[in-house]
Amino acid sequence: MQKVIGIDAGGTLTKLVFVNEQNELEFKIFPSNDFSQVRNWLENHPHIEEIGLTGGRTQQLLEVLNTMKSIQYLVEFEATFKGVKYLLKKDGYDIENSIITNIGTGTSIHYMEGQSHTRVGGTGIGGGTLTGLSTIITGISDFEDITSKAALGSRELIDLFVKDIFQGMEPPIEGHLTASNFGKVSILKDAKHEVNDLLATVQALVGEVITTLSIQFAEEKKAEHIIYIGSTLINNEHLKKVIANYTILKKHKPIFLKNCGFTGAIGALLNKLEQSKITY
Ligand SMILES: Nc1ncnc2c1ncn2[C@@H]1O[C@H](COP(=O)(O)OP(=O)(O)OP(=O)(O)O)[C@@H](O)[C@H]1O
Ligand SMILES: [Mg+2]
Structure with a gap:
């Protein structure tokens, strides 16, 4: 195992990455509300000498670690971009320009073109909203x-679809599109709602808001x-399906990277490796 690690101290989760004996990336996740777990991990891995660090909770983590190790900080957007570039190559993509939507605790949306990137917007609807509302x-x-139950649920009795409004008529847009998230609740007043259905509907709300916004930026920037x-997508096939279906319907191409939750940590690791002139 290399002596360098990357850490992304995010609003909810702290992601850690290192290169293992097999020369592959290995990942760990810790809750950001208990940094002593990260400190314990480091104490159990005394050969770690250097840390590439990013994320909004960097300062809070440093105060708990109180370490003498060599630290290199990289702003979150730079680290994320570096990690995305790395994973695109690893997963076999060759993409010149794209929107990057990072669904963390909240959601941050970026535009990348070649080697440059800018933040174009975001929304407070994100992974924190998913877990909070749920x-x-x-x-x-x-x-x-939440995610495994949501995958078994149905939105039919909770969301109001375009076809529900335009009954007996030809709707002006696709009938299966959501007209109002949770909009059927006040119309079907006596319906009893199952937990799985409620969770599926929360996921769809979060997914659709994020996708709608991402598509608007993709159209503005002419990005295909x-x-x-973001970690909100980890093992969350249901949310990915909501996002993919809507993105494709709007004639854009969704990409889900394999290690989607670790872009920031990977970027911080690569940055530290470069600074220390260590090749990986
Ligand atoms: N083991 C887990 N525990 C808690 N939340 C999880 C877990 N795995 C995935 N999540 C989801 O991932 C979200 C956090 O995503 P991510 O780690 O990308 O954000 P963050 O970096 O902590 O936050 P931000 O980038 O906004 O500061 C949570 O809100 C939750 O929806
Ligand atoms: Mg983050």
Whole structure:
């Protein structure tokens, strides 16, 4: 295992990455509300000498680590971009320009063109909204529980679709599109809602808002591709399906990278390796 690691201390999760004995990237996730777990991990890996660091909670993490190791900080957007470039190549993509939508605790949207990138916008609707709303509505707060149950749910009795409004008429847009997220609840007043259905509907709300915004930026920038990243997509096939279907319907190409949650940590690691002139 190399003596360098990359860490992305995010709003909810702290992601850690290093190059293992097999010369492959290995990943760890810690909750950002308990940095002592990161400190313990480092104490158990005393050969780590250098840390590439990024993320909004960098300062808070440094205060807990209180370490003498060599630290190299990289601003989050730069680290994410570096990580995305690396993963695109690793996953076999050759894309010149694209929208990058990072679904973290909140969502940040960027435009990349060649070697440059700019932040074009974002929304407070993100992974934190998914877990927060799910907890308040169903009492379920565990991310894996939320996503696995959502995958079994149906939105039919909760979301109001275009076809529900234009009954007996030809709708002006595709009938299966959402007219109003959760819009059927106040119309079908007596319906009982199952937990799985509620969770599926929350995921769709979050996914559709993020996709709608991403598509608008893709059209403004004339970008064919939208790369969706962030830990909210980890093992979350249901959310990916919502996002992919809508992106494709709007004539854009969605890309989901294999290690979508770790772009920032990978960027921070690569940056530190470059600074220390270590090849990987
Ligand atoms: N094990 C997990 N525990 C909690 N949330 C998880 C877990 N795995 C995935 N998630 C989801 O990932 C989201 C956080 O994504 P990510 O790690 O990309 O954001 P972040 O870097 O912490 O936040 P930000 O970039 O906005 O500062 C959570 O809000 C949740 O929806
Ligand atoms: Mg993040």
